[in-house]
Every structure is written in structure tokens, then in C-alpha cells.
Amino acid sequence: MNIAGKESPELKFDTSVADLQPSWNAVYAISLGVACLIISEFLPVSLLTPMAKSLNISEGTAGQAISVTAIVAMASSLFTGVLTKKTDRRWVLLAFCVLQVLSNLLVALSPNFTFLLAGRILLGIGLGGFWGMAAATAMRLVPPKLVPGALSIIFGAVSVATVAAAPLGSYLGTLLGWRNVFFIVSGLSVGALVWQAATLPSMPTQNPPGLGSVLKLLKRPAVKGGMLGTFFMFIGYASLFTYLRPFLEKVTGVANDQLSVLLLGFGVANLIGTVLSKYLFEWSLQRSLILMPFLMCGVAVLLPIFGNIIPVAFLLTAFWGMFLGVIQVGWTAWLTRAVPDETESGGGLQIAIIQLAITTGAASGGIMMDHTGVKGVFLASAVFTFVAALAAMLAFKKRENK
Template sequence: MLDVPVQRRRAFVPVAVLAVGTFAVGTDAFVVAGFLPQLAASLEVSETAAGQSVTAFAVAYAMLSPILATVTARLSRRALLVGALLVLALANLGSALAPTFAVLLVTRVLAAAGAAAFTPNAGAVAAALSRPEVRGRALATVIGGLTVATAAGVPLGGLAGQVLGWRAALGLVAGACAAVAVAVFAILPALPGQPPVPLRERLSVLRRPAVPAVLALTVLGMAATYTVYAYSAPAMRAVGVESTASMLFLYGVGAIFGNMAAGYTIDRWGASRVLMGGYVVMAASLAGLGWLAGGQDVPVALVGLLAVGWGAGTWCQTPPQQHRLIGVAPQEASLVVSLNASAIYVGIGAGTLIGGLTLAQGVAVTYAAGAVLAVLALLLIVATRRI
């Protein structure tokens, strides 16, 4: 019989592989921000219009996530996750070869389908493979793949876009997704699907007041950060930083810290307190960057510090939100995690749209809009903290 440490290590390996998968998915979802100006110039559209490719991805993800959860219910979890990664690989290859912006949008929607099938199921599988007392850490590990993508994948993608071209950068993402598909197939244990449940019945969980309240917070929190993040290049130029990749790296460092700290503190202090602290940090960081965008001459180190806080405040929110939802509806864990993933991308789409609308008024206004949304998220978690 295996001793407890060996059992724990064996349980952790599949969770770690799922985290690598979310790294590949996160790089795909966020990488456009790293080379937005080059993409816009190549396809002869404005930066604001190019940013709407992020909105298209986000809206498609939000709409497809619950639908795919329904139609793929019977599939083995391993087969579903591998198939989703292969769809992502093909979609990114299509994006890399897109001759026009319209074709690019179509391939981004296809990529959203792959991401919508992978990310929520990765979280649900991680929760199923983990003991209840360490579920917060398991969820944080899987979401950690997304945060590492913001720290390394996106800046490296942006650098590859500058050095090799944005098409080559997306080609590299396609290769990464295909490689992770092989790893998931080789390492993830076989897990059965679930009996199919009609979409209407699945969405009946939204009748529980606690569920839409949690999802609304996810939308607000992600909209706050993506008001600025999708337009990182002009946003960083406005505060005197020409190297967007370096600031995105620092944002990602903060994201990793915020995500992993959330995973450990949820199990000790509770999800609501973690979220309150995160929104305070996010609002303060965005407000500080907005003040600097007004023309103040300050050291780049201060901008970097605020970027770290911005990332930490952003990515400390997903593990506690998932934890809250699973606590509210433990029998529908896969579904509520899928709905939370939809809410994340509704927030990303809304934030990108707000960012595009405010960018013409000045980057300081864009930062201010993000800070206001973060304050609204703080007020909402205070109001719903007992959930």
C-alpha cells in the first residue's frame, strides 16, 4: 500500500499537467496584447479595432462554455481535454495564417471554443482529484497556469512578435497547445463523463441567489483589469514605459504571487477576505497608474511596482470565486466552474470594450475606468461576503 506522501505526489502530477495546459490556453487568450500594434499595422486596422479580437474571443468563450459543457457531458474528461487542446492548436495556426482581420476573428472564435472546453473542465478535474482540505491549493495550481502565462507566456509571445513577427508568435502557441495535448493524454488518469443534462436544467442553478451574485463579482473584477490590459502597449507608453513586455512580465509576477497566495489563504482565512484585499490592491494600482498617466515624471521602478500590484489584485480572485461557487453548489461543481469561466470572459469582453471606448479620451481615463470597476467589485464582495 502506498504511504500518504507518495499518494499525494501521484495526485499532484495530473494537477500539475493541467496547470501546464492552462498555461498554453492562457498564452493563447492573452498573447494578442503583447503584439497588438504589429497585428493592427499588418492587417491594416486601428489598435482599438485590433483589440476587439480579444472581445470576440471573450464573448465566444462566454457563450460557448455552458453549451459545450452540455454537449460534451458524456465524453471522457481526458478525451475532452485533449480534443480541446487540439482545437486550440488548429485555431492558432489559422490565426497565424489569417490574410485579413475578418479571418482572424473567425479563428479567434474557434480558439475560444477550445479554451471554453478546456479551462473549466481542468478546474473541475483538479477539484475531483484533490482532497477537500487542499482543494483551494489545487484550484490555485491549475489557475496558476494562466498566471504564469501572463508572467512568461504573454511577454515572450510579445517578444517573439517583435523579433519574428506576430504570425510566428501565434504559430509557436499552436505548437505549444499540440505538445500539451500529448502530455495530457499520457499522464491524466481516465475519468468518465457525466450523464447528459439539458442546458435549461443545467442553467437552473442560476436560480440560487448566491450563484449569480458570485458570477456578477467575477464579471466586475475581470472587467476592471481588462479595461487596461488589452491595450497594454498604449497604456504603458502613457506612463513613460516603451517596453510593454517588461511591464507585462512584472504584471505576471504579481499575478503568480496573488494566485498562489490566494490558494493558501483561502483555506486559512476564507474566500471573501482574500477577495476584499485583492480588490483594494487592484483599485489602488490602477488609480496610481492613471495618476502617472497624467504626465507626472516618476521612476520606472514605481510603474513596475504598480504593475505587480495590478497583477496580484487581478489573479487572486479566480481561486476564491471558484471555491465559493463549489461551496454553494458542490453537486454541480463542473457546471458552476464552467459558468464562472464564462463570467471571466464576459468581464474580459466588457472590459476590452470599455477600454476601447475610453482610449480615445486619454489613457488616464482608461485607467480611471478600471479603478472605478475595481471599487465596485470591492463594494459587491462586502455586500455578499457571507456567501
């Protein structure tokens, strides 16, 4: 593996489309759609109590609507490409946007839990389906050398939406009522739909993915290493981030107002990471995907040691969020280079693996929390991110030895 030198030839983009004219308006339209998807996904977190009270269900039952979305998204990411393999990708993306609009309207108008669940299932289909096609879409909208920049814009929208969803949802829910919040997001989704309809070019399928092609990808040594790196990276992410608030409250000892500042700082740092990723990948995608997990591992080790000091906890949390921002874009950028011939199949597989990793990380973190406390959770996250860095090394080494 050539860490110091240039990246291996196998990791370069296909130069046959190097003269493609960039469709930046379409990229920004996709970004607005992504922001609406993420806001829709996380809104129930900040509106759970009023939603449960209005629908006459427990908060635990209302929370299942969030879990259902994740499960459906995992299935959708695997099968959407197969089921729509003969359909112009422009129409598929617009259909996802329509599902997003219908989902929010259905939730806003829900008279009971059944309607709420139906709305969240529609969102899961659109969420998983879109993310499975994200990398392939970026490759169809801009020239190869600009793909990392396009992905950083898309993931930048993810970071902004993630930061804004909870506080805005809580504030607007108190001011206007939770149903009106979903109506507002539905309106934003309509705006994204109109913008995408006006800017997305026709994108006929080039290599229609079959179900077998998804599984065959795992037989490629480099893909197997990359997917392992993605899996362990997102287990490490989920196990730490899920229990970040208990750590800050119990170990750091922050008050509620300080907690809001710390979490806001994390979100802003994550956005900075997505912006910086473009320049880091120009330097070296390979070194970035190996270095960032190592750095996140170091932060996860340092937090239990120095996390009782508020300024240090703030800085370490912010750095961890920034490194995560680079990683979020990085593995998607890697996918466009590792399997340019099967990007849709690879994207679906990758999103399914990420959803599985997040579920596994949150569950394993909960077990660790009960047996070893929050510090044990963070040390487990350090182990997972360390393994992710080793898997990244394996992925790139396999490509060089191919």
C-alpha cells in the same frame, strides 16, 4: 457575516471524496495545456503587423480574429457542458487539446483571412470549453483541501503564459517568421496532449449539466452575489489593464525600455499573487475575496495621484497585479465550494460572465478614455472593484443566512 471567525459550513468542500489520491501529474499536464491556450490566444497581439501584411489585410481586420475568439469562447463556456454531458470528461479535455493543435496549425498555414478566422474559432471553442470545466476538473484530480493549491498551479501557468506570450511572440516572429511561431506553439500543444493522455484518469459524468441547470444557478442567492462580484471585478480589471500602457506613457512618462520593465514587473507580481493565493485561502477564502478588491480599489485611486513618480507607479502597478492574481484563483475556488453539485454548469456560467465583463470593461474604459482621459478610466475601475468587494460580502452573507 462572520469576517473575523471561521468560514461558514456551507462553504466547505464535500468530504465524501476527502480520501481521493491527488493526481499532480495530471494537474501539471493541464497547466501546460492552459499555458499553450493562453499563448495561442494572445500571440496575434504581438504578431498583428506581419500577419496582416502576409495575408494582405488591414491590421484592424486581423485584430477581429482576436475578438472572434473571445465571442466564441463565451458561447463555448455555456454550451460545451450541455453538448458533452454524456461524455467522459477525460475525452472532452483531450478534444479541447486537439482543437488547440488544429487551431495553431490552421493559423500557421492560413493563405487568407478566412482560414485564419476558422483557426481562431477552433481556439475559442477549446478556450471557453476548458475554462468552463477547470474548477470541476481540479475537484476530480485532487482531494477537496488541495483544490486551491491545484487551482493556483493552473492559474500560475496562466500568469507565466500571459507574461511570456507577447515578448516571446514578438522576438521569435522577427527571428523565425510569424507562421513558424504558431508551428512551435502547435508542437507544445501536442506535448500537452500526449502528457494529458498519459496522466488524466477516467472522469465519467456524475451530474450531467443541462441548459436549464445553468440558468437555475442564478436563483441561488449566494451564486447570484458571487457572479455579481466576479462580473464587477473583471469589469474593473479590464477597464484598468486595457489602458495601463497609455497611463504609463502619458501620466508616468516612461520610455519604451522602462515600459517593458514595468509590464514585466506586473506579470511577475501577478504570478506571485497566484502562488500566495493558496496560503491566503487557507487563512480565509471569504476575507481574501473581500479584501483584495478593496486593495485594488485603493491602488486604482492612488495611481492617478502618484502615478507621475516612476518608482511609485512601478510599485502600485505590481501590487495591483499581485492582488489580481489572488482574485483570479479566488472566484474559481469559491465556485468549487459554493456549487459543488453543479461545478461544470457554474464554471460555464462564470466564464461567460468573465468574458462579458472583460468586453464591457474594455468598451466602457474606451468611452471614459475619450471623455475624461486615462485618469477617469482608473477612477472608474476603482468604483467597479469597490462594488465587487460589496458583492463578495453579499455572496458570503447570503450563504450564512441560507
